[in-house]
Amino acid sequence: xxxxxxxxxxxxxxxxxxxxxxxxxxxxxxxxxxxxxxxxxxxxxxxxxxxxxxxxxxxxxxxxxxxxxxxxxxxxxxxxxxxxxxxxxxxxxxxxxxxxxxxxxxxxxxxxxxxxxxxxxxxxxxxxxxxxxxxxxxxxxxxxxxxxxxxxxxxxxxxxxxxxxxxxxxxxxxxxxxxxxxxxxxxxxxxxxxxxxxxxxxxxxxxxxxxxxxx
Amino acid sequence: xxxxxxxxxxxxxxxxxxxxxxxxxxxxxxxxxxxxxxxxxxxxxxxxxxxxxxxxxxxxxxxxxxxxxxxxxxxxxxxxxxxxxxxxxxxxxxxxxxxxxxxxxxxxxxxxxxxxxxxxxxxxxxxxxxxxxxxxxxxxxxxxxxxxxxxxxxxxxxxxxxxxxxxxxxxxxxxxxxxxxxxxxxxxxxxxxxxxxxxxxxxxxxxxxxxxxxxxxxxxxxxxxxxxxxxxxxxxxxxxxxxxxxxxxxxxxxxxxxxxxxxxxxxxxxxxxxxxxxxxxxxxxxxxxxxxxxxxxxxxxxxxxxxxxxxxxxxxxxxxxxxxxxxxxxxxxxxxxxxxxxxxxxxxxxxxxxxxxxxxxxxxxxxxxxxxxxxxxxxxxxxxxxxxxxxxxxxxxxxxxxxxxxxxxxxxxxxxxxxxxxxxxxxxxxxxxxxxxxxxxxxxxxxxxxxxxxxxxxxxxxxxxxxxxxxxxx
Numbered sequence: 001x002x003x004x005x006x007x008x009x010x011x012x013x014x015x016x017x018x019x020x021x022x023x024x025x026x027x028x029x030x031x032x033x034x035x036x037x038x039x040x041x042x043x044x045x046x047x048x049x050x051x052x053x054x055x056x057x058x059x060x061x062x063x064x065x066x067x068x069x070x071x072x073x074x075x076x077x078x079x080x081x082x083x084x085x086x087x088x089x090x091x092x093x094x095x096x097x098x099x100x101x102x103x104x105x106x107x108x109x110x111x112x113x114x115x116x117x118x119x120x121x122x123x124x125x126x127x128x129x130x131x132x133x134x135x136x137x138x139x140x141x142x143x144x145x146x147x148x149x150x151x152x153x154x155x156x157x158x159x160x161x162x163x164x165x166x167x168x169x170x171x172x173x174x175x176x177x178x179x180x181x182x183x184x185x186x187x188x189x190x191x192x193x194x195x196x197x198x199x200x201x202x203x204x205x206x207x208x209x210x211x212x213x214x215x
Numbered sequence: 216x217x218x219x220x221x222x223x224x225x226x227x228x229x230x231x232x233x234x235x236x237x238x239x240x241x242x243x244x245x246x247x248x249x250x251x252x253x254x255x256x257x258x259x260x261x262x263x264x265x266x267x268x269x270x271x272x273x274x275x276x277x278x279x280x281x282x283x284x285x286x287x288x289x290x291x292x293x294x295x296x297x298x299x300x301x302x303x304x305x306x307x308x309x310x311x312x313x314x315x316x317x318x319x320x321x322x323x324x325x326x327x328x329x330x331x332x333x334x335x336x337x338x339x340x341x342x343x344x345x346x347x348x349x350x351x352x353x354x355x356x357x358x359x360x361x362x363x364x365x366x367x368x369x370x371x372x373x374x375x376x377x378x379x380x381x382x383x384x385x386x387x388x389x390x391x392x393x394x395x396x397x398x399x400x401x402x403x404x405x406x407x408x409x410x411x412x413x414x415x416x417x418x419x420x421x422x423x424x425x426x427x428x429x430x431x432x433x434x435x436x437x438x439x440x441x442x443x444x445x446x447x448x449x450x451x452x453x454x455x456x457x458x459x460x461x462x463x464x465x466x467x468x469x470x471x472x473x474x475x476x477x478x479x480x481x482x483x484x485x486x487x488x489x490x491x492x493x494x495x496x497x498x499x500x501x502x503x504x505x506x507x508x509x510x511x512x513x514x515x516x517x518x519x520x521x522x523x524x525x526x527x528x529x530x531x532x533x534x535x536x537x538x539x540x541x542x543x544x545x546x547x548x549x550x551x552x553x554x555x556x557x558x559x560x561x562x563x564x565x566x567x568x569x570x571x572x573x574x575x576x577x578x579x580x581x582x583x584x585x586x587x588x589x590x591x592x593x594x595x596x597x598x599x600x601x602x603x604x605x606x607x608x609x610x611x612x613x614x615x616x617x618x619x620x621x622x623x624x625x626x627x628x629x630x631x632x633x634x635x636x637x638x639x640x641x642x643x644x645x646x647x648x649x650x651x652x653x654x655x656x657x658x659x660x661x662x663x664x665x666x667x668x669x670x671x672x673x674x675x676x677x678x679x680x681x682x683x684x685x686x687x688x689x
Contacts, residue, residue, distance in 0.1 A: 021539045022414050022514045026653040031634050035281075035299035037255035037306045039367075049655060054641075078535050080415035083448060084653060085632075086253065086350040088366035106418050109450050110350055110364050117368035170235045170380070181368070182266070185376045188232060188241060192378055195231045195243055196270075205340060205471035205479050206245050207272060 007178035008119050011100050012146040013073035015156075016063050017137035018047075023077065024084035025111060029093050042093030064097075067140075074145050076130065076137045077104035082111025082122075091118050101147050103154070105130045116171055119178060121147065123154070123165060132159070149176055218489025220386045221455055222421045225361045225486075229344045231378055242381035245343035245360075247373055248329045249276040249316070251307040252634065253348030257370035258310040268314040269377040275338055276311050276318040277329045278304050280634045284597050284624040293321045300635070327600020327626040330354040330568040334438060335600055337467030341456040341483040346373055351568045351650065353445045357437035358464075359456030359486050361421070364445065384450045387420035388494040391428035393503040398683050400578065401436035402570060402648070402667035404428070405443040406508035406518050407500060414516040417449035420496065423488060424454050428502040434463040435574040442569045443650050446515035455487045507683055509555050510652045510665040512543035517652070518665065519555060521682045527551035546654055547662050548642075555680050560664070562645035563594040563675035564657075565621075567631035570648035570668045571599030576607050579648075579672040580615045581688040588620035589678030595622045595637070597629040619676065633657050646674035 033045030050062050058065045064072060075094075081104050082090060091114040094102075101121045115122040125133070133156060137143045142158025149172065155162045174181060185192075200206055219227065231241040254276070261268070268274070281300040285292050295301040304321065311318040319326045325336065330351055332338070339345045341359035346352060348370045355362030365379065373379055391404060409416070422444050429437070437454045444452035454460075461480055464470050471479045506520035517540070519526070528540035528551065544550065549558075565571065565579055576598065588594045596616050598604035604626055607613050613623050630637040631649040633656065639645055641660025648671050649656075652663040664680065673683040 019535055019538070020542065021535050022516075024514075024651070024653045026651070026656050030655055030659075031632065034252055034634060035297075035303070037303055038259065039256050049659065054659075078539075080418070080448060083414060084350065084651060086348055086364040086366055088253070088256070088368060091366070106415050106448075109418065109448065110366055113369065114366035117366065168239065168382075170239050180264075181380055182260075182264070182372050182375045185241060185372065185378060185380065186266075189376070191232050192241070192243070192269075192376060196377065199229075199243060203245075203342070203482075205475055206343070 006119050008100060008121060008175045009149050010147065011073055013144070014068050014071050015074035015076055015133065015137040015143050015145040016069040016072035017076045017134045018063065019076070019078045019134050021078040022080045022083055025082055025087050025090040025108065026084055028082065028090040029087055033093065034087060034089055039092045042089055043096035045089070046093035046097045068143065071098070073098055073100055074137070075099050075102045076133045077102055079105045080108060082108035084108060086110045088114045091115050091120060095120055103130060103133055116174060117181065119175060121149070121175060125163070125165060129163060217493055218491040220488040220492040220494065221423055221453055221486055222361065222384070222386055222451065223492070225342060225344060226383050228342065234380060239380055239382050241378045242344060243378050244273070244346050244373055246273050246275070246338060246345050248333055248338070248347040249274055249307070249370070250280055250329055250348060251278050251303040252280045253367050254310065254370055255303060255306045256367040257348070257374060260368070260371045261374055266375045268316070268374050271315045273377055274316045274374070275333070276307055276316055277332050278307060278319070278321050278326065279328045280628045280632060282321045282627045283635055284627045284629045284637055286622065286624050288322065288625045290322065324601050327603065328568045328571065328628055330442065331572060331599030331603065334358060335467070335602055337464055337470035340464070340470065340479070341460065342486050346379060350445050351442050353449060353452045354438050354442040354568060356441035356444070356451055356453040357434055359454065359460060359483065361451050361453065363451045384421045385419055385495040386493070387417055387422045387449070387496040387498065389422050389424050390426040390497070390499040391424065391502050392426050392499060393428055393501045394431065395428055395502045395505065398507060398669065399502070399505050400667045400669065401432060401439040402443070403505050403508045404500065404502065405440050406510070406515070406665065407505050408498070409443070409447045409516045410518045411500070412447055412498060414446060414514045415448045417444065417447040420449055421451035421453065422449045423494070424452065429454060430457065433574060434460055435572045438572065439569055443515070446650060456483045507670050508666060509670065509680055511547065511549055511555060512540065513546055513652055513654050514539070514543065515650070515652060515665060517543055521556055521670070521680065523555060525549045525551055525553045525555065556682055558680045559644070559678060560592060560646045560674055560680065561643045562639060563588070563592055563671050564630050564645055564647045564649065565595070565668045565671050566597030566599070566629050567649040568599065568628070569650040571597060571603065573603050573606050575648065575668040576603070576612050579668040580612045582669055582672040582683060582686055583615050583619040583621070583676065584689040586619055586676040588675045592675055592678050594620060594675040595624060595630065597624045597637070598626050600626050621675070630657050646671045646680065
């Protein structure tokens with residue numbers, strides 16, 4: 001069960017804040033970056049129109065273009081970040097830019113699942129904690145944060161606090177060991193076969209071959 | 216023992232096994248649809264591991280996102296000049312051939328938007344679980360099924376195992392009371408709901424729609440409703456199967472026939488929530504009070520009735536929401552207090568997996584007969600599938616659209632997602648029957664107002680956002 005993914009155990013670095021609500025995956029990875037058949041070369045596309053102007057120049061007033069946040073590894077987001085399209089390109093590009101942990105009050109559901117599959121932690125925290133981390137992340141001198149996945153905690157250097165968070169044990173395990181979900185599920189192949197045999201017998205219309213499609 | 220919701224019944228019937236104590240389960244999936252832009256990476260990962268496709272017959276592949284919608288479709292016109300898009304289409308064809316998966320390619324008479332094709336073919340049936348690499352897979356809840364969108368890594372998982380690692384969601388019941396007034400459609404109902412509960416209002420939940428207005432609604436309206444439920448962050452949206460649905464399904468190509476049909480319907484009639492089922496949340500709407508809706512902002516919850524005005528961010532108490540509103544108003548070039556009615560448009564678009572079916576085209580055509588698209592407006596119709604297009608031509612609808620000055624195009628996702636050459640330019644303002652008014656969605660710098668197909672038709676002929684109730688229809 002080796003994986004192309006890197007495990008995520010500890011992470012220490014700069015946090016950037018992007019507190020707009022409902023930043024959708026069309027903004028996170030615009031359509032011109034969806035033309036490939038692989039997962040590569042997407043860092044340029046991440047939040048493209050926020051980071052670059054129409055002439056392709058970096059927007060000096062955007063947080064990810066300003067030191068120290070050009071090196072951000074954490075992104076503190078507004079609610080529902082990653083809503084909209086299922087495009088996993090949004091997570092591939094974000095990760096390629098170096099962001100391995102997003103923290104918000106809520107995330108787009110498919111985006112959150114996609115993060116998990118790519119060694120990125122999408123951490124949901126209460127509004128008050130997200131507001132605190134947002135304030136800290138806006139301070140160039142206080143925006144250092146550290147994630148410790150084994151103890152399920154986030155340390156914020158700006159106020160010296162350590163916050164414990166809840167995480168599904170299965171998800172934690174997948175991130176910690178960079179596990180290949182397909183390989184894990186195939187360990188249950190016999191269970192799937194047994195279920196399928198019974199299920200298809202009880203629902204004979206599910207097997208398309210028996211439907212005699214008329215063309 | 217307390218009763219179960221319809222959603223819980225479907226999940227229980229598809230649970231292969233639990234996965235640890237945290238709540239995730241291994242969920243069996245009946246069928247999936249694949250497209251050309253989110254599946255290549257899934258197949259590539261599968262091939263890299265040397266894994267076979269678990270059940271090739273569970274997949275149907277359709278080209279829809281990147282194909283051209285040029286009015287004439289043949290082997291010559293459907294050569295994609297963009298090498299990247301051509302490669303996506305070719306890769307899908309290669310992967311389907313390699314694994315024995317059925318493909319509706321660009322020249323297939325059944326080609327269309329994956330979600331339109333799936334219901335049209337009877338590919339999704341009551342009680343099924345359906346997943347696809349497209350967020351609007353919630354559409355299929357109108358079939359009394361559970362449908363939801365997944366990313367490419369999960370497509371890989373699905374192809375390899377015919378299951379997903381799934382976390383059961385909470386239950387949200389949306390009851391729509393009353394009868395819908397004339398001219399009001401499912402689109403107005405769902406835009407009202409999203410404005411009421413917010414773009415994240417159904418996060419972590421699967422919606423079950425119920426109530427007199429839903430019972431009276433046709434299947435195509437229910438498809439619209441379930442389709443756009445994802446814009447309120449729902450992870451699924453279901454309408455319990457009934458005779459309206461069975462009538463819709465009967466005789467479709469992938470639907471069981473004869474004795475199989477009778478046995479299936481007998482089972483499907485049991486697919487409903489128990490009377491004592493527990494819904495974690497309840498929301499209700501009164502259809503009698505729903506007006507034609509339009510959005511003014513860049514999130515689907517930023518909408519008002521057509522006779523409303525652009526709201527003032529200064530009155531929004533939540534700082535984050537206020538910031539979002541201000542950004543949206545700047546992008547949309549609107550000012551607080553401005554009336555939506557009378558706002559000039561440059562484009563009118565009828566299409567998308569939300570609103571491109573035959574009922575949608577009939578609705579729109581009623582406002583076009585004997586009228587012309589206003590000067591300075593470019594108006595397009597992109598039917599949801601090639602079969603919808605053919606039916607509309609047989610019914611004379613195509614002629615109505617064309618005589619009114621609409622472009623009558625071939626099917627695809629087209630200008631809803633603007634991944635082919637159909638897109639708007641910066642500053643264009645479009646009355647659109649689509650599902651997302653996001654920044655740049657229909658083209659960089661383009662401004663989208665979401666509304667029903669009939670409202671798009673009304674705007675097209677007047678050149679401004681218009682209350683269709685003020686326009687006599689035929």
